[in-house]
Amino acid sequence: MELTDYRALLINCDEVLFDRDAGIWTALQPLLDSYPNTLSREQALTEYDQVVRGLYPRFSELGFSGLLCFAHRQLAERLGLKASWEEGMAFARSVYDWPLYEDAPGAMLYLRKFYRLLIYGDRDSADREAFCERLGIPSEDFLSLASKPLEDRDWLLTNGLEPKDFLLVCGSPADLSLAGGVCLIQRGCGEHRSAGPADFDIDSMADLVTQHQRSLRR
Known part of the structure; x- marks a missing residue:
């Protein structure tokens, strides 16, 4: 794909x-x-x-x-x-x-034109509003993996999505086999990359933007 x-x-x-x-x-x-x-x-x-x-x-x-x-x-x-x-x-x-990577804000601005952006991670519920404000996303678009969003049929139906619609963007191989694809971002690893079940192996969020632009031209 x-x-x-x-x-x-x-x-x-x-x-x-x-x-x-x-x-x-x-x-x-x-x-x-x-x-x-x-x-x-x-x-x-x-x-x-x-x-x-x-x-x-x-x-x-x-x-x-x-x-x-x-x-x-x-x-x-x-x-x-x-x-x-x-x-x-x-x-x-x-x-x-904790600092944002320099390319993250600009990449998110670009990518949200083409995708629904959903962020996952660990945060206390009391901290999520400030966290989401920093990222520029609505609070409902921050997910905990413990909620298993790709297995939640009601959530998927409400959002008009299916597991195959998702590209997981992560920094290390993750057990999310239900996602349609995996994009592995390993910053600064050079030749010392971890092997993993990645459909896309990319250096940074900025590189993800570049690769997406190339896909648009195909």
Whole structure:
């Protein structure tokens, strides 16, 4: 299929639009400043991701902010450091400062002319309005994967869509086989790309726009 064959994009907010790693790395600096050894960005993010994976089964209990707060606390313990709950909450609220990739706003402006743009990710319900305002989308267009939108026949019928209409736009291989296609965006990976079930393998949101324009000319 061509990019022009889809009607809706389901975009992973924290892998494709927001530079989640840069946001986490910046927010970890107050904690890492007290670490006696040198910890590279890659090492710190690897340690953090391991902690998050261990906590994720408790996501429904903790919520997104709670997950980040506990992750900060447990990371400190892994590193032999002390961190207060206040510091953990400050880390959790840093999500508001996670930077957008430079190409994301312009790409979304272009793509919304051709697609229904739906964003998915983890956010607390109380934070979603501000989050959606930053992205320039209505709140109903932010989805949680836990809601399994492509399996919700009532939601699909209400929105006049079918699973085959969707192109999943993500930064890593994801288990969303019901989508019509998968567009894998791996920024800065060069030759070190992850293999995955991608129909389109693209470098950035800006590249997605370029590829779409080429599809229009075919």
